[in-house]
Amino acid sequence: MYSVIRLLDVVEGDRARVLAVARAGAAATAARHQLVQPTLPGVRNGGDILVHLRFDSESQWRSVETDFAATLTDPAITRVNGACYSGDAARSGVHAGTVYRSLLLRVLPDTEAHVVARFEDELRLMPRYVNTITAWQLSRVEEPVGTSEWTHVFEQEFTDVDGLMGPYLMHPIHWAVIDRWFDPECPDVIVRDRVCHSFCRCDTTVLS
Amino acid sequence: MADGAVFVVDHVVTRPGCARTFVDTYLAEYAPGARDRGMTLRDVLVSPPIWFDDQPNTVTITWSVPSPQAWWEMTWKGRPDSTLGPWWDTIGELVQERTRSVAAAADDVDRLCDV
Numbered sequence: 001m002y003s004v005i006r007l008l009d010v011v012e013g014d015r016a017r018v019l020a021v022a023r024a025g026a027a028a029t030a031a032r033h034q035l036v037q038p039t040l041p042g043v044r045n046g047g048d049i050l051v052h053l054r055f056d057s058e059s060q061w062r063s064v065e066t067d068f069a070a071t072l073t074d075p076a077i078t079r080v081n082g083a084c085y086s087g088d089a090a091r092s093g094v095h096a097g098t099v100y101r102s103l104l105l106r107v108l109p110d111t112e113a114h115v116v117a118r119f120e121d122e123l124r125l126m127p128r129y130v131n132t133i134t135a136w137q138l139s140r141v142e143e144p145v146g147t148s149e150w151t152h153v154f155e156q157e158f159t160d161v162d163g164l165m166g167p168y169l170m171h172p173i174h175w176a177v178i179d180r181w182f183d184p185e186c187p188d189v190i191v192r193d194r195v196c197h198s199f200c201r202c203d204t205t206v207l208s
Numbered sequence: 209m210a211d212g213a214v215f216v217v218d219h220v221v222t223r224p225g226c227a228r229t230f231v232d233t234y235l236a237e238y239a240p241g242a243r244d245r246g247m248t249l250r251d252v253l254v255s256p257p258i259w260f261d262d263q264p265n266t267v268t269i270t271w272s273v274p275s276p277q278a279w280w281e282m283t284w285k286g287r288p289d290s291t292l293g294p295w296w297d298t299i300g301e302l303v304q305e306r307t308r309s310v311a312a313a314a315d316d317v318d319r320l321c322d323v
Contacts, residue, residue, distance in 0.1 A: 129321070167323040170276045175214070176310035179283070184293025186308045192293075 001032075001089075002058040003137075005102055005153060006072065006082040006145070007039075007047030007198050014076035015048055022051055025071030029064040031055050033208070035100060037200035040161060046198025047081065052100065052155075052206060058086065081146030081196050083153050085139040089207035092127045093134035097157025099164055100206045101199035104141075104150045105182075111190045119181050119190060123154055129173040132163025135207040148193045157207055164199060212316030214279045216247065218269040219307045226302040227254060227265035233299055234269065241292070245285040246278055247271040264304055276320065279310070 010018045019038060026034040031053035039046050053068075055061045061084065072080055083104060107116055120138060127133045135157040144150035158164045168174060180186040182195070222230045231252060239249060250270040259265070273279045286292050296303075312320055 130323075169280060170323045172276070172310075172312070172317075172320050175276055175279050175283075176312075180308065180310075183283070183287075183308070185286070185296060187306060189293070 002055045002061050002084070002086050003139070003153075004031075004051075004053040004055070004061055004068075004082070004084050005104070005155075006051040006080055007102075007104075007196055008049040008051065008072065008077050009079035010048045011076040011078060012048075014074075018074055018076050019049055021071055021074060022049060025068050026051060026053060029053055029055075029061075029068050031060070033204075033206055035200070035202055035206050037100075037202070039198050039200050040099070042161075042165065043199060044197045045081070045194055046102075046196050047079075050100070050102070050198050050200045051082075052102070054206070058084075079146065081148075081150075083141040083145060083150050084143035085141050085153055087137055087139040089135050089137040089155075090127070091135045091208070093131070093159070095134055095159065096205045097134040097202060098160050099158040099199055100202040101156050101158060101164055102196070103152075103154040104148075104196035104198075105152050105154070105191050106144075106148045106193045106195075107151045107190050108192060109149075115190060120152075122178055122181070123152075126168075126173055126178065127156070130163075130168050130171050132159045132167045133157070134159060135205070137207055146196075150196075155207065157202065157205070158199075161199075211275050212312055212320050213272050213274055214276055215250070215311045216271040216273070216279075217309045217311055218267075218271075219309070220267045220269070221304045221306065222265050222267060222302055223304045224263050225261045227267060228259045230299065230302040231267060233302065234267075238295065241286075241289075242271060245282045247273055247282055 023036045033054035035052040127136045133156045139153045141150045180188045182191045253268045255266045
């Protein structure tokens, strides 16, 4: 699968209009999965509208990229963060999630490969311990967009918002294992730039 | 909701002869801000308990917060402080190597994982 994420910062009074424009633009791409939703309270640096498109192949995206990009030139869109990347999702629960979440992050460019691999391995541990994650995908970014040269996208579907704000945050795998990679006080830190933590409602499966 | 104290442990091997200066600097410069972020200082242990002039010491400093929620609140207060990470660089000449780990009492592990 080839995925495209765009997090749109939008002038408040224009959000409903831009949402409609973005949905129309997403529909025109004929992507296999399309998610265009307002973000939910609690996002950090996550935009006002989340756009997620999944294509069967990169070539499908490239064939519609220019037209879709044109829909995001609306002057009410003040900033766009995002990424393009390949990869397949894993499902860790029998039920579909109701909340889709995406984390965009940038690993410091001089980080040694074996350290990056360990970081990725630890991120992959999270779904084993956080049982409110119903599907997930960790991907290396092929084409970053926005304020940082994003290197990774870590996305999940959660049972609900409580599953994101509760177990995901509160399990020790997060605060005693994973967070040290993001903590400027820890010698292990490799993510210093501000991340994009964005999530929205999803009525159908996004990661499949 | 899982509950139980969370411990933040700084394990610092000081450069030879620097342990006393490191502890004094840590307590004077780092500890007040940590307390402001909600952390409680539990121990500052020096091993071996001799202020060596020419050998490293290992200093183990343990802080606690009352819960994982308090740990996040401490983090959310500290993370925007752009001086916090660089502070560790300013005392680099006193430190040979260090780690920071997060721990809990064995009796609390099951409860903390039951989220």
